[in-house]
Amino acid sequence: MTVAQLIDRLDLNTDQVLTGEAISEDYSHDECVNVEAVIPAVVLKPTSTEEVSAILAMANELKIPVTCRGSGTGLSGAAIPDADGILLSLERMAAVLEIDDANHVAVVQPGVTLGQLDEALTSHGLVYPILPGEESASLGGNVATNAGGMRAVKYGVTRHQVLGVEAVLPTGEIIRSGGKFVKFTTGYDIGQLIIGSEGTLAVVTEVTVKVVPRLAHKATVLAPFATLTEVTEAVPTILHAGLVPLMLEYVDTMAMSATTESLGLDLGMPDEIKETALAYLLVVLESADADRLETDIERAGEIVSEAGAMDVFVLPAAAAAQVLEAREKAFWVAKEHGANDIIDVVVPRAAIPDYLDVVGALAAEHEALVAGAGHAGDGNVHLSIFQGDDEKRSALMTAILSAGMDLGGTISAEHGIGLAKRDYVIALEDPAKLALMRRIKQAFDPNNILNPGKVF
Numbered sequence: 001m002t003v004a005q006l007i008d009r010l011d012l013n014t015d016q017v018l019t020g021e022a023i024s025e026d027y028s029h030d031e032c033v034n035v036e037a038v039i040p041a042v043v044l045k046p047t048s049t050e051e052v053s054a055i056l057a058m059a060n061e062l063k064i065p066v067t068c069r070g071s072g073t074g075l076s077g078a079a080i081p082d083a084d085g086i087l088l089s090l091e092r093m094a095a096v097l098e099i100d101d102a103n104h105v106a107v108v109q110p111g112v113t114l115g116q117l118d119e120a121l122t123s124h125g126l127v128y129p130i131l132p133g134e135e136s137a138s139l140g141g142n143v144a145t146n147a148g149g150m151r152a153v154k155y156g157v158t159r160h161q162v163l164g165v166e167a168v169l170p171t172g173e174i175i176r177s178g179g180k181f182v183k184f185t186t187g188y189d190i191g192q193l194i195i196g197s198e199g200t201l202a203v204v205t206e207v208t209v210k211v212v213p214r215l216a217h218k219a220t221v222l223a224p225f226a227t228l229t230e231v232t233e234a235v236p237t238i239l240h241a242g243l244v245p246l247m248l249e250y251v252d253t254m255a256m257s258a259t260t261e262s263l264g265l266d267l268g269m270p271d272e273i274k275e276t277a278l279a280y281l282l283v284v285l286e287s288a289d290a291d292r293l294e295t296d297i298e299r300a301g302e303i304v305s306e307a308g309a310m311d312v313f314v315l316p317a318a319a320a321a322q323v324l325e326a327r328e329k330a331f332w333v334a335k336e337h338g339a340n341d342i343i344d345v346v347v348p349r350a351a352i353p354d355y356l357d358v359v360g361a362l363a364a365e366h367e368a369l370v371a372g373a374g375h376a377g378d379g380n381v382h383l384s385i386f387q388g389d390d391e392k393r394s395a396l397m398t399a400i401l402s403a404g405m406d407l408g409g410t411i412s413a414e415h416g417i418g419l420a421k422r423d424y425v426i427a428l429e430d431p432a433k434l435a436l437m438r439r440i441k442q443a444f445d446p447n448n449i450l451n452p453g454k455v456f
Helices: 003-009 049-062 113-123 139-145 190-194 226-238 253-263 271-277 291-305 317-329 330-336 349-365 391-408 422-428 430-442
Strands: 042-044 064-069 086-089 096-099 107-108 160-170 175-180 201-208 216-225 247-252 279-287 311-314 341-346 369-375 379-386
Touching: 049 064, 049 086, 049 160, 049 201, 064 139, 096 113, 107 113, 113 175, 113 253, 139 201, 139 247, 139 430, 160 190, 216 226, 216 291, 216 317, 226 247, 226 279, 226 291, 226 349, 247 253, 247 317, 247 430, 253 279, 253 330, 253 369, 279 317, 291 341, 311 317, 317 330, 317 369, 330 379, 341 391, 349 379, 349 391
Parallel strands: 042 086, 064 086
Antiparallel strands: 096 107, 107 201, 160 175, 160 201, 216 279, 216 311, 247 279, 247 369, 341 379, 369 379
């Protein structure tokens, strides 16, 4: 049976089915910089869990590949569809089902974007703390990739905020794991296994997430340093002081210059600092109490000064918003400037200086330009690779990823593997672990219809 015959058997409205020229180019890719776009045979837009169940059950019976898509903001090629398969777009399952003030949870459908959820939570004085840098990202996509972002130093990543999921297995069976509770020891935690699986195990149709009080007072401290090593060495001292920053970011001078220039951003720094600083530390603090925040600002300033900062700037609210936007847009700027690859290695945060020294040497050895920024508080290093020669870039990527693993890290902290990093995972990861992952995939998806070819 063909995809066309499958469509005839499904009880969907005509506007839920796109084929041929009706499929826009946007459905053919995500934001990965180095994976080719693919137009699927059909785009299906379910509006309920039951419709997702019917689609998967039939696709499984006919062994038709299914790729699930949220907002398409991913960076690993995990949302690239199969040319002979179904792209399952969850854009019409976009309702905030419940905001439970008493339990501090929100229940949402997977197509809800971070921006939509934030708007719904504002009147409740609450916030969902995961922010991977793109408010148009969907909650379902965040669950699939275990998204992180700049607030991870305080709140962790997506899996730390998800309390429960409803999901549809490839067979069409609907399961629930977790709920509005924070402790769970009843057998295997299936929900946590699905988080970060990049759509290869099940399709998430409902998510229950933790939300936290929206604190009224925030401040941003920006400190330029003469070396990147000084920046990263300041991080443990800040955390040891008990400040609990909302964000703790580093940006090298190359990435900062490119981003501020692209956005037309003037930070008002003296020219001598802009010309000599090689890296910047960005510390965002928050508090429910204005006086406590002032105390924390003073302490943060003292720490970074003692660590060797060239100066300390407590930014006005408007300037702080611009700097945070600049940091969030670092990837898009790198993409605009023609980056050939993006890396999101994570290492133990104390190992960041050693890792970046190795990266610098490897970049020179492989005749590449490497610009970086990252979540200094949790060891997540984001690198933009500029090397147009495929062979040289592949060798450099292998060396950089391997170096991170040698220091106790891993290949991806938050972007996921998808197609972009799949070959590196196969080459560098523990074969026993890969074999176990394949057995888990087989248990969930014996006909290999969900996102085949992704991850491994």
